[in-house]
Amino acid sequence: MNLPKIYLDKMKELLKDEYDEFMNSYNDGKIQGLRVNTLKISVEEFLKINPFKLTKVPWCETGFYYEENERPAKHAYYHAGLYYIQEPSAMLPAEVLHVESGDRVLDLCAAPGGKTTQIGAKLKGEGILITNDIKHSRTKALLKNVELCGIKNAIVINGVIEDLNRSCRHFFNKVLIDAPCSGEGMFRKDPSMVKSWERTPTSEYSNIQKDILSQVDEVMSGDSRLVYSTCTFSPDENEEIIHGFLEENIDYDTVEIPKDNGLMDGLSEFAHGDKRVEKCIRLWPHKLKGEGHFVAVLKKDSDELSKIKNKDKKHKPLESFSKFVEDNLNCQIHGEFREINENLYIVPDNMPNLAGIRVVRSGWLLGKYKKNRFEPSQAFAMGLTWKDAKRVVNFSSDDPNVIKYLKGETINVESEKGWTLVCVDNYPLGWAKQMGNTLKNYYPAPWRWM
Numbered sequence: 001m002n003l004p005k006i007y008l009d010k011m012k013e014l015l016k017d018e019y020d021e022f023m024n025s026y027n028d029g030k031i032q033g034l035r036v037n038t039l040k041i042s043v044e045e046f047l048k049i050n051p052f053k054l055t056k057v058p059w060c061e062t063g064f065y066y067e068e069n070e071r072p073a074k075h076a077y078y079h080a081g082l083y084y085i086q087e088p089s090a091m092l093p094a095e096v097l098h099v100e101s102g103d104r105v106l107d108l109c110a111a112p113g114g115k116t117t118q119i120g121a122k123l124k125g126e127g128i129l130i131t132n133d134i135k136h137s138r139t140k141a142l143l144k145n146v147e148l149c150g151i152k153n154a155i156v157i158n159g160v161i162e163d164l165n166r167s168c169r170h171f172f173n174k175v176l177i178d179a180p181c182s183g184e185g186m187f188r189k190d191p192s193m194v195k196s197w198e199r200t201p202t203s204e205y206s207n208i209q210k211d212i213l214s215q216v217d218e219v220m221s222g223d224s225r226l227v228y229s230t231c232t233f234s235p236d237e238n239e240e241i242i243h244g245f246l247e248e249n250i251d252y253d254t255v256e257i258p259k260d261n262g263l264m265d266g267l268s269e270f271a272h273g274d275k276r277v278e279k280c281i282r283l284w285p286h287k288l289k290g291e292g293h294f295v296a297v298l299k300k301d302s303d304e305l306s307k308i309k310n311k312d313k314k315h316k317p318l319e320s321f322s323k324f325v326e327d328n329l330n331c332q333i334h335g336e337f338r339e340i341n342e343n344l345y346i347v348p349d350n351m352p353n354l355a356g357i358r359v360v361r362s363g364w365l366l367g368k369y370k371k372n373r374f375e376p377s378q379a380f381a382m383g384l385t386w387k388d389a390k391r392v393v394n395f396s397s398d399d400p401n402v403i404k405y406l407k408g409e410t411i412n413v414e415s416e417k418g419w420t421l422v423c424v425d426n427y428p429l430g431w432a433k434q435m436g437n438t439l440k441n442y443y444p445a446p447w448r449w450m
């Protein structure tokens, strides 16, 4: 691989006698992984039906390596949201955020949603996840991944941290900042990143990182955890940033994470000798099977209280939704219903007032009111199980009808008239409507198999 001299010199200074070992890692193949989505299936059940050759990622209980010749994104189980494809070192930040069901979590730099989908699974539908990206175009992929994985308690927004300072003051007990960075850990996986590295100095990223961190305390509750991560090796975007943050924020300290399986300490010599940064984690490609990452876990300890009151408002959905449930489902849908522009949602408990913020999605989108009818959404299908629907058409993963359905084509099968949940091996893919001998396809156009 052709790497810029200035980068190589920097790595020599950083790695000293490990430099050659690090450089040799560029000759290895890229490392690829998938993470089982436990909102849909347990790891144990997945391993029973798994069609790939997998080996365990040591630092993530749901993470697996797959072989270079496998194509898990082309399998029907991917389209049923049974797993998310994620580079293995990128699985660590959400693991060490220690999310528990019921937490109030912010994922600030979230698109396309690798860590958000991991956090969503850990919340198990309880609590709230506000997931944000500054780029509106990137929130589309984020939203799709939230829906595909069946996450019901996420609010997807498009903004910057200042937008949340008022509405979510001291609200979150877990915050992840997976910061924009110079991406030096991506060179092996995506050599085109080298060009963008050459165009943009690391100082441009470190300014953005400092700016984000200078405002994060406003949204953190008294007793809370902050994880900062990057996929770059550059200390000015890693240890130095954490050192600067700790100097400015006396309520915070770094948290020790057990470092086994090749996880290494942060480098204090590049942070004015600040020993606190040694508790940070470096994932080096020559020390473990991963492309590379930096992760800092910080704990805030102060007695600030969340300013958010629990609004105990219950809205009733319109009759046409109740009729849809009665006619088509075997289950009841519970939660706080909210109607926004003829769309019906269930919003997470304790949802803050996000007035003035560009909200892309407010929780679980159930569907749309069309005149006197209710039309269910794709997100609704992805948040159900096959047992919830009165009419199910179930294909096995090697049935050609699966691809036909994912391509948006009409399928010839006979079943009872009405809304039907189309499944692969009992895992929902989306809606169709049985009419005569055909299933009219409601798989959304932007999701279709190309």
Ligand SMILES: C[S@@+](CC[C@H](N)C(=O)[O-])C[C@H]1O[C@@H](n2cnc3c(N)ncnc32)[C@H](O)[C@@H]1O
Pocket: 090, 108, 109, 110, 111, 112, 113, 114, 115, 116, 132, 133, 134, 135, 138, 159, 160, 161, 178, 179, 180, 181, 208, 212
């Ligand atoms: C490293 S990527 C995030 C990857 C993501 N966490 C994942 O796991 O899939 C960084 C993201 O931060 C976004 N970003 C850049 N500056 C930001 C800012 N000031 N506030 C919020 N997001 C920002 C970028 O658009 C980009 O999508």
